[in-house]
Amino acid sequence: MEELRRLRHLIIDMDGVLWRGKRPMEGLTDFFAFLRRHEIRFVLATNNASRSRMDYVEQLARFGVTVRPEEVLPSCDATAFYLQQIAPAGARVLVVGEQALRAALSEAGFQVVDEENVDFVVVGLDWGLTYAKLARAARAIWNGARFIGTNPDPVWPGEDGLYPGNGATLAFLERATGVSPIVVGKPEPLMFQIAMQRMGAVPETTAVIGDQLPTDILGGKRAGLRTILMLSGATTPSMLAESPVQPDMVFADIRALTAAWEAALTAPDPKECPQRLR
Incomplete structure (x- = not known):
């Protein structure tokens, strides 16, 4: 609960986290409503270079979610940014x-x-x-x-x-x-750096949400961020059990994450509760 409570910034993968194929994950609109309500900033960072940021803005709009273009970072944009540097x-x-x-x-x-x-x-x-x-x-x-x-x-x-x-x-x-x-893409640091710059984020308040251990989770760990694995995409429980790369938190899907996070924010803060007499 304490780890969820202190998060203010998210770097969120999309395929396998927000949808699978052309189907939105259950609880998608509730998840984004939760983020907006609690003023948790985010960048949707995907390794998919075959679609533009406006493609993702429009897809999410069809699913009932409004995001701004600057809140989306596909690896095609990150790659173009990298080439401009070198x-x-x-x-x-x-x-x-x-x-x-x-x-x-x-x-x-x-x-x-x-x-x-x-x-x-x-x-x-x-x-x-x-x-x-x-x-x-x-x-x-x-x-x-x-x-x-x-x-x-x-x-x-x-x-x-x-x-x-x-x-x-x-x-x-x-x-x-x-x-x-x-x-250029995850697990390399560039995409995480761009995403954090856009949000004005620091590692202490930032987590990566993804469904792939060798990219989302490994990259988040390399960047010094908290990592949250979704079992709704490419990673199965057996793959997780056998992997040397382990996330900080694991949830079945974004609906389960939203419920746990809501509970964490509404539960009494143990630091503010008087110590029980022994």
């Missing part, structure tokens, strides 16, 4: 990924081209992935392009089960080229 404006980039990633990089001032003579190869989840795309990316890396991955997620949760994630694509290219990617 690359000159106008650098040439080959993208394996969806339109959201291509648009984020273009808006950040980079030339997005489908050629092998490039400065960077940026790889995100690609629904139209083909061997030809992988071969072109591999040749660009062989030619000296720097290899960037939006995220290392091995799987992602769909309505009917798990699917291979972007980490599988990165592993293919790494095995082919012998070059390890620079990964």
